[in-house]
Amino acid sequence: MISDFQEQAKAIIRRTGDRVTPGRVQALAVLLAEQRAITHHEIEERLLDKLQLDRVTLYRVLEWLSEKGLIHKVASDDRVWRFRANVDVHAHQHAHFKCTCCTKVICLDGLNAARDWPLPAGYRFQEAELTVKGLCAECA
Amino acid sequence: MISDFQEQAKAIIRRTGDRVTPGRVQALAVLLAEQRAITHHEIEERLLDKLQLDRVTLYRVLEWLSEKGLIHKVASDDRVWRFRANVDVHAHQHAHFKCTCCTKVICLDGLNAARDWPLPAGYRFQEAELTVKGLCAECA
DNA sequence: TAGTAGACGCAACTTTGTTGCAATAAGCCC
DNA sequence: GGGCTTATTGCAACAAAGTTGCGTCTACTA
Known part of the structure; x- marks a missing residue:
């Protein structure tokens, strides 16, 4: 099941034309597996098993995924960004x-x-x- | 004009039954004078002329004003709280x-x-x- | 398989906000 | 006005979330 998301993530990222790196694949896979918006910290926790990724790198990966329109950010009142995969044509609105x-x-x-x-x-x-x-x- | 807001602020605070302190009066006066929601930092800047208030104290004053329903907080996507005076029966909703x-x-x-x-x-x-x-x- | 641009890891920094504690002062009573 | 009590303040230190700079590494391309 998990590997499904990894393959899916890999395919999505390859489609952008940019580099397919483990960090991008795993981060997107985590978000695809999740049915809701989660924080940087929560993503980090879920990554720990399969891949240890630097905190800063994860921030940069998330920013990149967001720029490419593969995920979107959610602002909350606890001043923490949350992220969610854009499944299909998941509108930002x-x-x-x-x-x-x-x-x-x-x-x-x-x-x-x-x-x-x-x-x-x-x-x-x-x-x-x-x-x-x-x-x-x-x-x- | 400014002193108007100060007097107004003083009266509002006195009405709560709690202590009327310079920090509370000035902070509320600044927010009453402002027509919009501003950040802790912006309030601090506007205070500098008339009263130097510790950063922490201002946070606590704002929290107190908020608890008393005299101001309200606005969450934004830049993870910074903004504050606005509750003029009259200014609904939170x-x-x-x-x-x-x-x-x-x-x-x-x-x-x-x-x-x-x-x-x-x-x-x-x-x-x-x-x-x-x-x-x-x-x-x- | 070698070269290169882009990604990564590390350390240090910034911003926003919080906590603990001793010093101070607002309101109350006289 | 002068003292008493307790809430408020200022200081220092801390914490969480996120950013920046820079040298190293690696995914792709040829």
Whole structure:
């Protein structure tokens, strides 16, 4: 199962035309295996078994993956970036849910945050970030 | 004009029943004078002329003001808290606008973020944080 | 298989925020 | 106004998240 994600990750990265390195493959594989947005630290923990990657390198890998549009970053109120793989044409314009109990973050794909919100005169819309907070099914 | 905000701040703080200290008064006055959400650092800069307040003390003052419901915190994608005075019955449930050019943050009071967003089964809504990004009138 | 640009590892640094503790001062009572 | 009490402040040290510089290594290309 895990190796599935590795192969998938490898293929996705090869498609960019840039270098296929173990760090990129493993980091993306971890994110593909995960069904939610996780932090740099959580990714690091999941990597430890198969590959020890420098903290800094992981930051750079995540930035690269993000630039290439293979993953996306989620801002949270605990001032920690979370990352999630862009499965298929996973639009960036969607909402996130954060459990206030276990701090788990999931994507609310059904909720489109891209609509044009009413802004003051002269303002120009680019994108919206919507985070809904509450309790997840396990914590409720 | 500035002293107006100081007097206003003093009165608001006195109303809480807790101690009225220079740090609390000046910090709240700065936020009352500002029409938008600003960072700890920006508040510190504006304080420097009239009152030199320790960095840590300012953090604690802001936390206290927030606890008392006199100001509110805004999470942003640059992992920095921003603070804004709660003028009148300024509800916490509203959206914020962040200019991607000058990083200025304003409150979109007309936009209610408190509506019940559709969540997966078993999930419980508590609150929503909506940040719309784009260009403000000056930068557009 | 050799050369090269790009990726990596390490160390040091920055920013943002927190914690512990001793010194200080705001409000209260007289 | 003057002392008492307790909340607030300032200082120093710490912590987490992320960045920068630089020399070394390695994935690709030829």
